[in-house]
Each structure stands twice: as C-alpha cells, then as structure tokens.
Amino acid sequence: PQRPEEAAGREGPAHLSPAPYLRPFPRPFAPPLRPALSPTRFAAPRPAARWRRPAHSPPPLQRNARRRRAGTWGKRAAVVLCLDVGLTMDNAAPGEESPLEQAKKVMTKFVQRQVFAESKDEVAVVLFGTDGTRNVLASGDQYQNITVHRSLMLPDFDLLEDIQTVIQPGSEQADFLDAIIVCMDLLQRETIGKKYEKVHIEMFTDLSSPVSEDQLEIIVANLKKTGILLQFFLPFPVDADDGGGDIGAHSHFHKNSFAREGITEQQKGGIRVVKKLMCALDEGGGLEEIYTFRESLERLSMFKKMERRPAAWPCQLTIGSDLSINIVAYKSLTEEKMKKTWTVIDGKTLSKGDVQRETVYCLNDDDETEIQKDDTIQGFRFGSDIVPFSKIDEEQMKYKTEGKCFSVLGFSRSSQVQRQHYMGNQVLKVFAAKDDENAAVAFSALIHALDELKLVAIVRYVYGERCNPQIGVAFPLIKDAYECLIYVQLPFMEDLRQYVFSSLKNNKKYIPTADQLSAVDSLIDSMNLVHEDEDGESFEDLFKPSKISNPHFQRLYQCLQHKALYPDKPLPPIEPHLLEMLEIPCVVKERCQVALEKIKALFPLKDVGKKKEDKTAQDIFKDNKEDEPSLKKLKTDDEEGGFSIISIAEGSVTSVGSVNPAKDFQILVRQRDANFKEVSQQLINRIDQFLENRGLQYYMKGINCIKVFREEAIKLFEFQCFNDFLWDLKSKVEDKVLPDFWELVMQGMVTSKNFSMNCLSSEKKSDVSSGTLKLNTAFLVEFIPTACGVKETRVFHATLFFSPMI
Numbered sequence: 001p002q003r004p005e006e007a008a009g010r011e012g013p014a015h016l017s018p019a020p021y022l023r024p025f026p027r028p029f030a031p032p033l034r035p036a037l038s039p040t041r042f043a044a045p046r047p048a049a050r051w052r053r054p055a056h057s058p059p060p061l062q063r064n065a066r067r068r069r070a071g072t073w074g075k076r077a078a079v080v081l082c083l084d085v086g087l088t089m090d091n092a093a094p095g096e097e098s099p100l101e102q103a104k105k106v107m108t109k110f111v112q113r114q115v116f117a118e119s120k121d122e123v124a125v126v127l128f129g130t131d132g133t134r135n136v137l138a139s140g141d142q143y144q145n146i147t148v149h150r151s152l153m154l155p156d157f158d159l160l161e162d163i164q165t166v167i168q169p170g171s172e173q174a175d176f177l178d179a180i181i182v183c184m185d186l187l188q189r190e191t192i193g194k195k196y197e198k199v200h201i202e203m204f205t206d207l208s209s210p211v212s213e214d215q216l217e218i219i220v221a222n223l224k225k226t227g228i229l230l231q232f233f234l235p236f237p238v239d240a241d242d243g244g245g246d247i248g249a250h251s252h253f254h255k256n257s258f259a260r261e262g263i264t265e266q267q268k269g270g271i272r273v274v275k276k277l278m279c280a281l282d283e284g285g286g287l288e289e290i291y292t293f294r295e296s297l298e299r300l301s302m303f304k305k306m307e308r309r310p311a312a313w314p315c316q317l318t319i320g321s322d323l324s325i326n327i328v329a330y331k332s333l334t335e336e337k338m339k340k341t342w343t344v345i346d347g348k349t350l351s352k353g354d355v356q357r358e359t360v361y362c363l364n365d366d367d368e369t370e371i372q373k374d375d376t377i378q379g380f381r382f383g384s385d386i387v388p389f390s391k392i393d394e395e396q397m398k399y400k401t402e403g404k405c406f407s408v409l410g411f412s413r414s415s416q417v418q419r420q421h422y423m424g425n426q427v428l429k430v431f432a433a434k435d436d437e438n439a440a441v442a443f444s445a446l447i448h449a450l451d452e453l454k455l456v457a458i459v460r461y462v463y464g465e466r467c468n469p470q471i472g473v474a475f476p477l478i479k480d481a482y483e484c485l486i487y488v489q490l491p492f493m494e495d496l497r498q499y500v501f502s503s504l505k506n507n508k509k510y511i512p513t514a515d516q517l518s519a520v521d522s523l524i525d526s527m528n529l530v531h532e533d534e535d536g537e538s539f540e541d542l543f544k545p546s547k548i549s550n551p552h553f554q555r556l557y558q559c560l561q562h563k564a565l566y567p568d569k570p571l572p573p574i575e576p577h578l579l580e581m582l583e584i585p586c587v588v589k590e591r592c593q594v595a596l597e598k599i600k601a602l603f604p605l606k607d608v609g610k611k612k613e614d615k616t617a618q619d620i621f622k623d624n625k626e627d628e629p630s631l632k633k634l635k636t637d638d639e640e641g642g643f644s645i646i647s648i649a650e651g652s653v654t655s656v657g658s659v660n661p662a663k664d665f666q667i668l669v670r671q672r673d674a675n676f677k678e679v680s681q682q683l684i685n686r687i688d689q690f691l692e693n694r695g696l697q698y699y700m701k702g703i704n705c706i707k708v709f710r711e712e713a714i715k716l717f718e719f720q721c722f723n724d725f726l727w728d729l730k731s732k733v734e735d736k737v738l739p740d741f742w743e744l745v746m747q748g749m750v751t752s753k754n755f756s757m758n759c760l761s762s763e764k765k766s767d768v769s770s771g772t773l774k775l776n777t778a779f780l781v782e783f784i785p786t787a788c789g790v791k792e793t794r795v796f797h798a799t800l801f802f803s804p805m806i
Contacts, residue, residue: 077198084205086129090169102293103204109300128179207270326433333427405462424489526592656682
C-alpha cells in the first residue's frame with residue numbers, strides 16, 4: 001500500500017519531469033574513485049564484483065521508494081546537458097528550424113521549469129563541436145573540440161541567457177561518445193561528497209559527426225557502475241533509418257511523421273550506435289530513453305510549479321467521550337496561490353536597497369497634523385459611522401477554542417449531503433496514525449462501516465488554537481492501495497443563500513415549445529465531454545481539467561522570464577498553447593454546430609431598444625407641484641386616523657440616523673413636541689458626515705437631505721433656519737474644496753432668476769452691498785404677506801460676489 005503522504009497527492013521530491021526525466025536509475029549513485037586515464041581513451045574500470053538483482057528483489061520503483069524512506073538518497077538530481085554545436089547542427093531546410101535551434105529550445109524549456117519550480121537540482125552544460133577545447137581530459141588529439149561551458153550549479157537566468165545568446169554554432173565536429181566520457185568525468189569529480197537522487201546525461205545531437213565504437217563497452221560498464229541515466233534527444237525518431245523495422249514496438253514516437261529520405265548515411269550509422277548503446281544499458285526499455293525534439297517541446301511547454309510536500313496534521317478523531325482514534329490528515333486539494341510578491345525597487349538602479357519606505361499618520365485636517373502610530377486604533381465603518389475597535393477588543397471578541405479538534409457530531413445518510421453544499425478552499429485526506437496498529441484497525445472498521453451503511457460523519461474541525469471552528473462532512477474512500485476519510489467543509493446557516501424566483505410556467509410567453517426543448521436536448525447531447533465507444537464499454541474524457549495547468553501562472557512565468565532576459569522589450573504575446581488549453585475540444589466543437597444553428601433559429605434575439613434614463617440633481621430638486629398630491633394624501637390619511645406605516649415608525653425614531661436621515665428628519669419634525677432647530681441640527685451633522693466621505697453616493701444622499709430640509713422649512717415657516725444653513729454649507733464646501741458637490745446642488749436648485757434681500761440678515765445685506773462675499777450661489781426662501789393676510793412662499797436664486805461687480 002502507498003504511504004499516506006503519497007496517497008494525499010505528494011509526488012516526492014522535485015524531479016526532472018515530464019516523462020524524459022521520470023525514469024529512476026537502477027541503484028543509488030555513489031561516485032567511484034576516479035579511474036586512471038590512458039593516453040588514448042577512458043580507461044577500463046577496476047575489476048569488481050558486479051551487482052546483480054536477486055530474483056526476489058522488488059522492481060526499481062519500489063526499491064527506490066524504500067531507499068527514499070530509509071533516507072539513503074539525497075533529494076536532488078545532477079544533470080549534464082550535452083549539446084552538439086558542430087558544423088551540421090546549424091543546417092536547415094528553407095523555412096525550417098535547424099537542429100541546433102530546436103535543441104536550444106528544448107534546453108531552454110527544461111531550464112525554465114527548473115528555475116520557476118525553485119528546484120534544488122544542479123545543472124551543468126557541456127558543448128562538443130566547438131572551435132576551442134576546454135576540458136580536463138583533453139590531451140594531444142584526444143577529447144578535442146569539447147568544452148565544459150558550465151559546471152554543476154543551480155540553474156538561473158544567467159544559464160537561460162547563455163543558452164539563447166552565448167552558445168553559438170561551431171565549425172568543427174566531435175565524437176558524441178567522447179562527449180559522454182567528458183560528462184561522466186565531470187559528474188565524477190563534482191559529485192564527490194554529495195548525495196543525489198538521480199544523475200543524468202542528456203545528449204542533444206543530430207548524429208552527423210563521425211563516431212568510434214572502440215570504447216563503447218567501457219562506456220556502458222561505467223554508466224552501469226555509477227548509475228548514470230543516459231538519454232538522447234534527436235531531430236528524428238530512432239526508427240527513421242531503413243534498418244529499424246523491429247524498433248517500432250519499443251519506440252513511442254512512431255506517430256510523428258519525419259522524412260526518412262533526409263537521413264544521411266552518417267546519421268544512420270550514428271543511430272545504430274545509439275541503439276546498441278541504449279540496448280546494452282537496458283535491454284527491455286533502453287530505446288524508450290530516446291526522444292525527439294518535437295515531442296520534448298510539447299511535453300516541456302508548461303512551466304513547472306514548485307512542488308510542495310503536504311504537511312501532516314496529527315490529531316484525534318473522537319466519537320463521544322469514550323472513543324478516540326489517533327489520525328493524521330494531509331491536504332489533498334487546495335487553491336494554489338502565487339508564492340512570490342511584488343517588490344518595490346528603484347526605477348534607475350533596479351535596487352531594492354535604494355528605496356526607503358516610511359509610513360506617516362496624519363489627521364484629516366487643513367494642517368495634516370502628524371500623529372504617532374500608538375495614538376491610533378482601528379475602526380469598522382457602518383454606513384457613515386465609524387466604530388472604534390482596539391486590539392484588546394479584537395482579542396476578546398475572538399472565538400476561543402481548546403485547540404485541535406476532529407470530533408464526530410453525528411452521522412447522516414450520504415444522500416442528505418448535497419454537492420452544492422461543499423465549500424472551503426481545501427480537501428483533506430484523513431488516515432490512521434502511522435505505526436499505530438490499534439488506530440489502524442479502529443479507523444478501518446469505521447471507514448468500512450460508513451461505506452456499507454452509505455453514511456457520512458458530520459465533523460467539528462478546528463485546525464489550531466487561533467482558528468475558528470468549521471463544520472464538515474467526512475465520507476469514506478476505499479482504494480486498492482489505501483483507504484481514508486475525505487473531509488470537506490460544509491456551510492453554516494449564514495453561509496447559505498436562498499433565492500426564490502417566480503416560475504417560468506406561470507407566464508405563457510416563456511413556456512418552451514416541443515421543438516425548442518428538443519433542440520436544447522440535442523445541444524446538450526452533442527456537447528458531451530465523455531467519448532463512448534460504440535459497444536458502450538470503454539469511455540474517454542475529452543477534457544481533463546486535472547491535466548490543465550493554470551494559465552495565470554503560465555503567463556506570469558512567461559512574462560517574468562522575458563523581462564529577465566530582455567528588460568527593455570515589450571512583453572511577448574500569449575503563447576498559442578495557453579489559449580488552446582481552455583478551448584472547446586475540436587471534436588465537440590464540430591459535433592455541436594448543427595444543434596447550435598437550430599438553437600439560433602428557434603430562439604431569435606431582438607433588440608428591445610429600451611434606454612435607461614439618467615437621474616440628475618435637477619430631478620431631485622424639482623420645484624413643481626408634482627409632489628403635492630402625495631403630500632396631501634399623506635396628510636389626509638393622518639387626519640382620518642387610519643392605518644399608516646409612517647405613524648407606526650414615528651414612535652420608534654428618536655434621532656436622525658445615518659441609514660435614512662431624510663426620512664428620520666421628516667418623522668421627527670412632524671412630532672408635536674419637536675424642536676425644529678434641534679432636529680435640523682442633527683440633519684446638518686449627518687450632511688457634514690456625508691461630505692467627509694467624498695463619494696458620489698454620499699453626495700446624492702446629502703443632496704436628498706437638503707431637499708427634504710428645504711421642503712419642511714417651507715412647510716413649517718422655518719425659512720431663516722434653512723437660509724442660515726445654506727450660507728454655512730457654501731463656506732464649508734469652499735473650505736473643503738468640494739466643487740463637484742456644489743455643482744450638483746446648483747444643477748438641482750436653480751429655479752428662478754429673481755432675487756430679494758428681504759430674507760437676509762443685516763450683516764449679510766451689508767456684505768452683498770459692499771461686494772465682500774465670495775462668489776456664491778444660494779437658494780433662499782422668503783415669505784411675503786399677501787392682501788388676504790396669508791404668507792406666500794417664494795424661492796429665489798442669489799448670486800453674491802466676493803469683489804465689486806465690474
């Protein structure tokens with residue numbers, strides 16, 4: 001059975017995926033003593049007892065897993081990228097990429113994945129076919145035109161830049177077997193005293209260089225002894241030569257179409273040497289370690305995210321007060337978030353140290369008075385009110401828990417837990433505690449009982465002391481390799497949203513016809529993402545979300561890599577394979593065309609042309625008599641003593657609130673013992689709060705209050721109170737620089753060009769006469785006695801100037 005962490009989704013340490021880097025080598029790598037070098041070639045190894053796999057020995061994958069558990073291996077790999085830059089690698093047919101460019105693309109993709117996955121694997125680069133020679137084995141005419149370009153070290157953006165710009169084609173040729181020997185020597189020297197889980201040599205060549213087989217057996221023996229995995233990357237498949245008829249069973253790249261006539265005799269000879277070498281290393285699967293550039297690019301097209309090992313969460317599963325089982329849980333599914341955050345750097349020096357960040361707290365006054373951080377507390381805004389809340393209050397408010405908890409509250413039928421009730425950002429797999437036989441027996445009995453009775457456990461889950469409790473469901477999962485409970489969070493009452501909509505069947509206009517129902521059925525059938533064979537026995541998913549990488553991460557990595565290499569160039573376009581990932585599968589798209597055309601014909605769309613009218617401040621402040629009937633009707637209802645919602649609300653309103661201040665003001669001023677000035681002052685305070693918030697929604701709320709204030713002032717003959725408020729409001733608007741708010745007021749309240757100063761105080765009259773007031777627009781209320789003794793209400797527009805009018 002798999003270990004719990006493997007079943008929970010752990011893929012082990014970061015490896016060189018995809019498939020070209022997944023195959024484990026047969027035994028742990030222990031660097032041997034450096035063999036003696038002869039003047040001609042890599043010397044034969046010393047006689048030693050050859051390691052043989054016993055008949056009862058487990059397969060390599062299980063054997064490697066055991067050694068990983070025993071801790072005998074490291075958690076990283078050593079990789080040598082051996083690239084042929086010889087004379088023929090730069091040759092290409094018109095309109096096609098040369099083998100060198102294709103090989104550099106494969107190497108770039110691989111290094112990109114390692115960089116962004118923050119892998120601990122170390123990478124070296126060896127070039128052969130170079131004009132010069134730089135390696136420790138070079139002597140006389142041996143191992144010439146082979147250059148160790150980079151020693152083993154962590155991959156970085158410098159290596160990416162070297163691959164793209166520094167590495168250039170050479171004018172010489174070198175034996176790729178000599179290059180393998182140089183790579184083996186490099187690994188032998190630079191891995192002494194270090195532990196590596198895997199050791200690779202990746203060979204990129206077109207096999208056009210002359211090759212000598214006299215040291216082939218020595219190379220095979222050393223590769224087997226040191227446990228180095230050798231892989232070839234070629235511009236063509238290994239069955240491209242005429243003599244490879246029996247290779248199709250081993251090669252998994254036969255589906256790619258390559259022109260056999262393009263293979264030269266030299267390349268055919270190189271293919272035979274490669275086949276002989278790989279079959280000698282592994283008779284059964286050696287040829288599976290030979291890949292083409294095209295297939296490798298497809299597999300390496302996605303950036304590899306950083307792999308994380310899920311942390312174990314030990315706890316006790318309790319049922320009642322007497323039964324407890326030791327368990328351990330792992331995250332099986334969770335939302336992947338970007339680890340890196342943006343850092344502010346200097347735009348010229350590109351240095352983080354040149355930027356000094358300083359936070360200053362200031363009061364919202366004219367002088368912007370600076371205060372200390374200790375003199376501030378946090379507050380929560382409710383409407384226009386701010387409720388202060390200190391850190392002490394916050395700590396006292398928190399829900400106190402006793403610590404970790406995974407307690408079963410009860411059991412329910414699995415059918416009662418609806419799929420739409422699943423919530424949260426993670427899924428846990430819960431196992432019995434490791435090396436606890438009693439816990440394993442009890443936990444297994446619980447899982448099988450739930451499965452047989454088709455029940456689920458309703459669980460109270462608390463991650464830690466500082467975490468809020470959750471309620472969730474734990475349902476059984478039984479596999480061939482393991483069994484566990486799957487925990488998913490469930491909603492509380494406040495998390496649920498119940499929506500009630502009227503039935504479409506009640507309106508005959510929306511009842512679909514039989515043809516429309518049939519058309520929609522056909523569309524749903526044609527968009528089925530599961531392909532079923534004619535016999536109905538085998539199924540295939542056409543769209544596999546678990547195999548689709550997050551396009552957000554892929555695009556971000558693409559842009560980061562581009563800016564690292566080309567900081568002055570604009571960002572590249574999105575790569576086509578990213579756009580194709582989320583497209584409808586071609587099979588489904590073709591299959592649903594007929595159904596879509598039928599849908600378009602049966603459900604025609606028409607433009608109704610209805611335009612929404614914009615509501616301006618003029619509509620709010622209209623001074624016509626449209627509102628009179630409603631006011632009169634409201635007054636009549638009150639006089640008749642009939643049932644009125646407003647009469648009920650009047651008894652509960654004691655002050656002007658922030659939710660509906662205009663309505664509260666109307667209710668308060670209508671009360672018999674109301675003091676108009678006191679109530680109006682409460683309304684004025686609310687208007688001042690709205691101006692402090694500086695938002696259009698608050699402006700419109702304040703304007704509505706001004707409108708109601710004016711209406712009630714006219715109705716109750718409190719014109720002077722409103723006029724004084726308007727003068728003060730104008731000065732506040734100018735002090736706080738709120739021209740946009742005053743513009744809304746002017747748009748709504750301009751109704752008359754006549755102006756009378758009878759309603760102004762003597763002080764304001766003198767200011768107007770002398771021209772000492774600022775440019776102002778006020779909408780004043782004046783009451784004039786008529787011949788019948790009844791006062792008449794007029795609204796005037798006053799334009800007052802700060803300096804004498806010229």
